[in-house]
Amino acid sequence: MTTRNPIFKVALIGEGGVGKTSIAVRYTEDRFDQQMKMTIGVNFATKKVQVENSEITLLIWDLGGQPRFQDVVMDYFRGSKIGIAVYEVSRSFTMHRLDDWISRLHSSVPNCDIFLVGNKIDERLPGMGVSLEEAQEYAKKYNAQVFEVSAKTGQGVPEMFNAVGKFLADRYVKPQF
């Protein structure tokens, strides 16, 4: 069978400070930086994901989340296949602010699928912030899968991106006959 290596654009979205850049860096470089610099504009990273018999490449767009950059980032959504919508599990407003980010993404790419990702689980205090159940309830309106991760420890990060890869392969990579 011919092996193809399709490339899919994946956009990280969410408030500044929730850990979008840290998640991308953890996944693509397997490191963590406690003093991550604020993202200005957009960063790119690529990584290959093996999904059963096919290898796909994720082109990860990491957009600056600061309000004054929002006009700039609009155009960058174009062509995204998945929006990874990131919130911080200890700060529930960062999850609710995702409505805004997702509607912006959808105004550019109406059918873009959403993954909901709660970051910084290493800092979670019992009974505080967003529970997994609350996130799953919130995710329903976007038909989104939910993952909880820590860019700091790496917990859940490869599993989340593997699920993204599997989702893309199931949806877009058809056997060639």
Ligand SMILES: Nc1nc2c(ncn2[C@@H]2O[C@H](COP(=O)(O)OP(=O)(O)O)[C@@H](O)[C@H]2O)c(=O)[nH]1
């Ligand atoms: N404790 C903890 N801190 C994190 C985690 N991910 C990111 N951070 C910190 O949160 C801050 C913002 O991270 P950054 O990746 O720049 O967020 P972004 O603005 O969404 O790209 C930085 O100081 C990171 O070191 C995590 O999983 N756990």
Ligand SMILES: [Mg+2]
């Ligand atoms: Mg950033």
